Amino acid sequence: MKFLPTEFATYAKNNLVLVEVDFPRHKKLPTEQKTANDALQAKYKIEGYPTIIVLNGDGKKVGELGYMKGGRRLSRRNWTRRRKELS
Numbered sequence: 001m002k003f004l005p006t007e008f009a010t011y012a013k014n015n016l017v018l019v020e021v022d023f024p025r026h027k028k029l030p031t032e033q034k035t036a037n038d039a040l041q042a043k044y045k046i047e048g049y050p051t052i053i054v055l056n057g058d059g060k061k062v063g064e065l066g067y068m069k070g071g072r073r074l075s076r077r078n079w080t081r082r083r084k085e086l087s
Helices: 007-015 031-041 071-086
Strands: 051-056 061-066
Touching: none
Parallel strands: none
Antiparallel strands: 051 061
């Protein structure tokens, strides 16, 4: 979680379950993993990478962030702002 601001990292540790799913372009995945990734991509309508999806306790999508011009720094600010909006 080095890329996340301290405030969000603390919030996440106490309130969230973080899951990272990798969709490598140059690495062959085992068939079972590729099938699982494809199902997640279809379910949450992922169109580009990186994509961060926020789900509630029932698995319903309540927020999403993707690539933003300005890179990681801008994404951190937006992530923190979105967390406050979703709280």
